[in-house]
């Protein structure tokens with residue numbers, strides 16, 4: 001069993017940042033990643049909100065961060081999914097598809113997953129018109145026609161934010177009323193460039 005001072009699970013933006021801080025603090029740190037290091041941000045075609053880079057592809061930005069993390073001394077092991085953890089004792093035990101590790105501390109930076117609609121075309125156009133973060137990606141759709149799916153607070157806040165950027169905002173909601181803060185709903189419905197499709201469901205995304 002290999003011994004490490006710190007094991008970080010996930011080599012996305014959070015895990016890699018933790019890795020940089022750990023090795024700069026003098027810790028022997030191992031980052032375990034089930035896929036290729038870089039995380040979900042590597043899927044972003046363009047990132048415009050990372051200070052220091054006016055416009056950079058997500059892949060390039062994440063490759064830079066991975067390289068920086070390695071250069072500073074963190075060990076990053078890819079295609080090594082963590083399958084079980086025992087965090088009870090002073091020594092933490094981390095099992096992966098390949099090996100067992102012992103560490104003084106474990107940081108879990110395994111990210112989150114977006115609520116997918118599961119409709120045809122969604123995966124195909126992810127990052128190429130299909131976005132799960134209107135606030136992050138809204139500026140990329142400036143002057144364009146956008147469609148927001150949902151009717152809760154996130155959907156209404158996103159649609160409202162997009163009304164100042166997009167030429168037209170259509171909202172598709174499967175019920176006949178929003179389930180969001182009333183003030184936000186009112187503000188959205190007052191916008192001249194908004195149209196809501198009530199009792200409707202998105203079936204497919206295609207060109």
Ligand SMILES: Cc1cc2nc3c(=O)[nH]c(=O)nc-3n(C[C@H](O)[C@H](O)[C@H](O)COP(=O)(O)OP(=O)(O)OC[C@H]3O[C@@H](n4cnc5c(N)ncnc54)[C@H](O)[C@@H]3O)c2cc1C
Pocket residue numbers: 009010011012013014015032033034035036037038039040041042043044045046047048049080081082083109110111112126127131132133136137
């Ligand atoms: C298309 C798209 C565009 C985006 N654009 C922007 C943008 O422009 N600006 C912005 O700020 N944000 C953007 N985001 C959001 C950004 O990608 C996330 O906020 C960020 O990736 C979160 O980083 P994280 O490290 O927490 O998680 P993640 O990036 O999800 O990383 C978690 C990592 O953990 C790994 N992992 C999970 N479970 C295990 C396991 N059991 N064993 C080993 N490894 C595991 C995963 O494979 C993954 O690599 C975008 C996201 C997408 C999908």
